[in-house]
Each structure stands twice: as C-alpha cells, then as structure tokens.
Amino acid sequence: MSETHETLSPQERSRVAWHISTYSPNNGGNCVEAGPLGDGSERVAVRHSHHPDAEVIVYTRAEWEAFTAGVRNGEFDFFPR
Template identity: 40%
Template sequence: MAETAEEIKARKERERDELYALDISGVEWHCAPGTEEHEERVEIAYLPEGAVAMRSSLDPDTVLRYTEAEWRAFVLGARDGEFDLEPAPRNGGLAPE
C-alpha cells in the first residue's frame, strides 16, 4: 500500500529531525582535491546510513544535512546538468566599457 502525502511528509520530517539530532562533532570533512586550506570550498562529511553533511569552509558552523535519498537525487541531478548555470548577461547584456 502506497504512503499518503501526509505519511510521506511525516516520515520526511522524522528523518530530518533524526539527521539533525546526530552529533557530528567528530566527523571527517572532505573537499575537492587540489583545494588549499585558505581557499573557499564546499566540504562534505559522510554520516550514518548514507546521509551526508555539507558546509562552506568560510562558514563551518552552518551545516546542511541530507538523507541518502536526497543526496543521491542531488548528485544525479548535478551529473545530469540540472544545476548548470546559464551565463548571466552583465550590465544588461552590454559589453563592459
């Protein structure tokens, strides 16, 4: 039997609450190879049950946490180009003077 919308919402809230209740003070943070300690970078940490935490090296106290399913969806979307940035026109599309 399929979950109702209310059941899905309740399950996701429960998963989020459990994920944010985890003590992650001792996790090992990883960043892209080749980045220097002083450079701004995105860092991730692997959590239990396939979950992932993500933070900015410039703001290490702000940590986002993702369930395994959320992280998988993000990574697959990124690989598929869902988050590719379109070149933004500068100065309303005009070339710099």
C-alpha cells in the first residue's frame, strides 16, 4: 500500500464519517477510526481516536479493500488467542 499522509482541513475532517470498531475497548483503549473522505474520491482516512486533530493516513479504495480482505482472511492475526 502506498498511503498518503495528509493534513485535512477542518472542513474536510467534518465530511469524514468516522467509525470505530465495535470490538474496540470502551474503557479508553487506544483505537483507530476510519471513514470515507466524503468528497467523492473513494478514499478512506484513518486516524488515532485519542488524537483526532493529528495527521491522518489516506488510502485509495483499492488499498482499503485489499487491507480489509486481508483482515477478514486472518493475514493480520499477529497474536495467538
């Protein structure tokens, strides 16, 4: 993946429909949020939930789909259960 680090303006950030996984700990755990940019570009922004105004990583639709397919297939199961 060739992610792009971008600083989104407050207006651009307001268009992102941020999502946090339902699997994220609700006790103040470190979480990531992701959402479509909402500008018609089919890009997805990712940020740290504790630092919502910090830099975000932006992925193309193809990059995001490749990543989520890998998650579903267990390619990122780094820790034994």
